[in-house]
Amino acid sequence: MPLPRPSRLPRSAPERPGPAPRTLVMLAFEGARLLDITGPLEVFSSATRLGGRYAIQVCSPDGRTVTTASGTRLVVDAAVADIAAGPLDTVLVPGAEELTQGRFPPGLLDSVRTLAGRSRRVASVCAGAFALAGAGLLDGRRATTHWRHTATLAARHPTLTVDPDALYVRDGELFTSAGVSAGIDLALALVEADEGSDLAREVARDLVVFMQRPGGQSQFSVPARTPRPRHDVLRALLDAIAADPAADHSNTALATRAGVSPRHLTRLFREHTGTTPTGYVEAVRLEAAQSLLANGETVTAAARRTGIGSDESLRRLFLRRLGVTPSAYRSRFHTTTR
Known part of the structure; x- marks a missing residue:
């Protein structure tokens, strides 16, 4: 007896490609504060896992492994010059104590300028604002940084209006934030702007953090x-x-x-x-x-x-x-x- 012929499965419609992921670049460098890097990256990676669309890369000015302020060595994906051609969505710049003293690792300011010139928006965490200001991105702008360093930032860059008590400040497509935990607040705000409040809320729940503290909230009680x-x-x-x-x-x-x-x-x-x-x-x-x-x-x-x-x-x-x-x-x- 001949075997029955298998039924023909209906042909499924071809999948339509979704929107391209937003390319997010974290610029790591020698002496950067580890949590300034990992805090925001956890927000964006969690957002991607929960349905958001981010393509995350970590780079350094020369592509070499960097040693963070805590002594942890961080292997990066690429040098700034090797980041794939084309526009970027977001560039994140962490902080380091040396930046507040006017000491910038080799190639850092040029890297900030290069990446900012290709990106839709630029954000800094904590003392990363000193790198943005040193690269000339904050001239005539409003910004904030860690409360210990707001007076120094204002004195060093007189055209900059420093908000000494905000968690984060937006001026156009430039974002600056206060201490390390404020970098998480800022990252949640960026996810909310990109993907909506529902996803940002899910990320906050996933990370067990508040959704999200308003940027104008005081850094301390x-x-x-x-x-x-x-x-x-x-x-x-x-x-x-x-x-x-x-x-x-x-x-x-x-x-x-x-x-x-x-x-x-x-x-x-x-x-x-x-x-x-x-x-x-x-x-x-x-x-x-x-x-x-x-x-x-x-x-x-x-x-x-x-x-x-x-x-x-x-x-x-x-x-x-x-x-x-x-x-x-x-x-x-x-x-x-x-």
């Missing part, structure tokens, strides 16, 4: 970045403000508690904190509101529980200090807990 005052009365006031931001912390009330005149209190605050009593209280209340929103509180509850008052007052404060609305801030943070 108010108490952490305020030197502990030597004045006993002022120390007690700062502790009371932090413990209960919603209490009556008007100038008159604070001066009464301190046993000094409102005018003398303002002098003490300026001398020891660099701001006025009103400015300090506002900053503490803002951070308290951020924490409440990140933990799922409504805008109304956050405004009331921090002493800011109304939704509109909270909205104006967020826009002025962070550049986002309270609702947008809450959405970015609270979605990571769902």
